[in-house]
Each structure stands twice: as structure tokens, then as C-alpha cells.
Amino acid sequence: VQLQASGGGLVQAGGSLRLSCADSRRTSSNNGMGWFRQITGKEREFVAAIDWNGGRTDYSDSVKGRFTISRDRAKNTLYLQMNSLKSEDTAVYYCAGARSSFLVTSRNQYNKWGQGTQVTVSS
Secondary structure (H helix, E strand, O other): OOEEEEOOEEEEOOOOEEEEEEEOOOOOOOOOEEEEEEOOOOOOEEEEEEOOOOOOEEEOOOOOOOEEEEEEOOOOEEEEEEOOOOHHHOEEEEEEEEOOOOOOOOHHHEEEEOOOEEEEEEO
16 A cells, blocks of 8 residues: 555544545655545545645635645655544545656546545534
């Protein structure tokens, strides 16, 4: 597994979690990266993305202002800080590495995927 996501868990509504994604083989160190999430039976949806050096970020409207994506290239790790969590944020969260160094938001522009980490927000 090239990307290893962790940090999921059970949290109450209004709480916070920080997800991490370790790029142990440095396969995405010069690429854009992103977070997606998926609810069983639904399409995997875009959450947040960042370009290769962290200079640009983008978010889905549903998480803008509550989530923050960042990366530490020295540690080859991607993060997603999630604040003010809502029950509708409950999903499996996946980190992904893009095909290019740019910030990209479309799922088909990513070719490396982590195994997913479950986030459950109780209301």
C-alpha cells in the first residue's frame, strides 16, 4: 500500500479529528494530493485537494471553512484537520495521489489511493 490513511474514529457532533496519510514510498511527494470520502452505496466524493508544495488548496462547498488540508513534505505526510464535525460528515475517508503536480479535484485525475479510514460523527 503506497498511501496509508489513519486518524479516523467516533466523535460527537461539533468535535474535531485529524486524519493523516503517510506516503511511505514517497510516490506522491512531487504530486498534488487530495482527500475523498464515500458513504456506502454512494459515489466517492471530493473533499479537499492540495498542490505539490502546499501553496494552493481547494475544498468542497460542504466542508469549506471547517476542514483544512495540509502536507508536510519532509515527513511525506498529508493531513486533513476536521473541525465542527456534523453527522453528514460520516463516511470512509480516502487519501489520494494525483497524476500531476497540480491541484486537481476530479477523482479520475488521481491514480494512487489509500485504504480508507472510517469517520463516524454522532449527533
